[in-house]
Amino acid sequence: MASILFLQYPKCGTCQKAAKWLKENDINVESRDITKENPTETELAGWIKKSGLPVSKFFNTSGRIYKENNLKEKVKSGSEAELISILSSDGMVVKRPIVVAGDFxxxxxxxxxWQAKLK
Structure with a gap:
């Protein structure tokens, strides 16, 4: 398998669990702290397309920024380009972890x- 990008926030419990799973399953990844290196608009647009998911699934709906900025309403009414711009503005707005591999x-x-796709 080609290189796999693992985007995570090291303090996130779910990300820690995912990282442990990757290690236990001998899956080598390039790890990236989403808070230090935000995904770019270009990256996000490509990942959204490749994932087959709506852009709304990329939002961290339980995060502080999402709640404080009432992004729930923006996600319902904003264009995909507007939403990608919001996502690229701060890594904490992005749902995590994210695995980016060759075709998924x-x-x-x-x-x-993860078992089905990565093993």
């Missing part, structure tokens, strides 16, 4: 889905 993107940690 996984958003969030679902062990069964």
């Amino acid at each position: 993107v996984l958003v969030g940690f679902n062990e069964e889905e």
Whole structure:
């Protein structure tokens, strides 16, 4: 398998669980701290397309920034370009972890889905 990009926030419990799973399953990844290196608009647009998911699935809906800025309403009414711009503005707005591999993107940690795609 080609190189795999693992976007995560080291203090996030789900990201830690996902990182442990990757290590236990001998899956080598290039790890990137989403808070230090925000995904760019170009990256996000490509990942959204590759994932087959709507842009709304890339938002960290339980995060402080999402709640404080009432992004729920913006996500419902904003254009894809507007929403990608918001996502690229701060890594904490982005749902994590994200795995970007050759022909697929996984958003969030679902062990069964990861097992099916990464093993």
